[in-house]
Amino acid sequence: NAGVTQTPKFRILKIGQSMTLQCTQDMNHNYMYWYRQDPGMGLKLIYYSVGAGITDKGEVPNGYNVSRSTTEDFPLRLELAAPSQTSVYFCATQDTPRSNQPQHFGDGTRLSIL
Amino acid sequence: QQQVKQSPQSLIVQKGGISIINCAYENTAFDYFPWYQQFPGKGPALLIAIRPDVSEKKEGRFTISFNKSAKQFSLHIMDSQPGDSATYFCAAALPNKLVFGAGTILRVKS
Numbered sequence A: 001n002a003g004v005t006q007t008p009k010f011r012i013l014k015i016g017q018s019m020t021l022q023c024t025q026d027m028n029h030n031y032m033y034w035y036r037q038d039p040g041m042g043l044k045l046i047y048y049s050v051g052a053g054i055t056d057k058g059e060v061p062n063g064y065n066v067s068r069s070t071t072e073d074f075p076l077r078l079e080l081a082a083p084s085q086t087s088v089y090f091c092a093t094q095d096t097p098r099s100n101q102p103q104h105f106g107d108g109t110r111l112s113i114l
Numbered sequence B: 001q002q003q004v005k006q007s008p009q010s011l012i013v014q015k016g017g018i019s020i021i022n023c024a025y026e027n028t029a030f031d032y033f034p035w036y037q038q039f040p041g042k043g044p045a046l047l048i049a050i051r052p053d054v055s056e057k058k059e060g061r062f063t064i065s066f067n068k069s070a071k072q073f074s075l076h077i078m079d080s081q082p083g084d085s086a087t088y089f090c091a092a093a094l095p096n097k098l099v100f101g102a103g104t105i106l107r108v109k110s
Helices: none
Strands: A004-007 A010-013 A019-025 A031-038 A042-051 A054-057 A064-066 A076-078 A087-094 A109-113 B004-007 B010-014 B019-025 B033-038 B045-050 B056-059 B062-067 B072-077 B086-094 B097-100 B104-109
Touching: A004 A087, A019 A031, A019 A087, A019 A109, A042 A064, A042 B097, B004 B086, B010 B019, B019 B086, B019 B104, B033 B062, B045 B056, B045 B062, B045 B072, B072 B086
Parallel strands: A010 A109, B010 B104
Antiparallel strands: A004 A019, A019 A076, A031 A042, A031 A087, A042 A054, A064 A076, A087 A109, B004 B019, B019 B072, B033 B045, B033 B086, B056 B062, B062 B072, B086 B097, B086 B104
8 A cells, every 4th residue: 555656756847848747646535735835934735635626726827737637636837947946845645625634745855946 | 014024034942851832923824834854855745734723643652732722733742753854844724825934953862
């Protein structure tokens, strides 16, 4: 039982390049989230999804896009990478949207844009 | 206001000591207050959580104290161990939404 799997673990991009961060889960959770973590800033929500075919913006969506074609997968796309997008990205899942349900995190993708 | 303010930014404690991390929130609509623990190279994982109608919750060496009138809550780690060295995030939850504090880097010296 892998839980939440993120790939790649590390990536260096040049300014203006694009890439997709992959997130897949085997817990059959409908709710999925993408966060970015910057030093001293905590985790900020980029996008979230309440089920296949449904996505919505979080606190910091600019420069990113998502899709959710299956329950298992929730990829995050950077179209024109900028240095401000250097960060550690975490994908999380949740069984139900209830506040008292924990979010389950992957181990992150560390992305540097030079 | 959706912010959660967390302090201190970093903390060094001797083995066996008490680690205390504090958080404050503004939005009274938050209805659950979890703490997440994160080890280097890993994602955050739920450590302990509390409802706002409870003043204290204890799980082993970890205790949350909650002051609803002051809109503050804190994590106490008793008998701190080197294995507790990690980053700790407080959070405040609404349905479908978690607002995180900035995090506290805890180092327990042996």
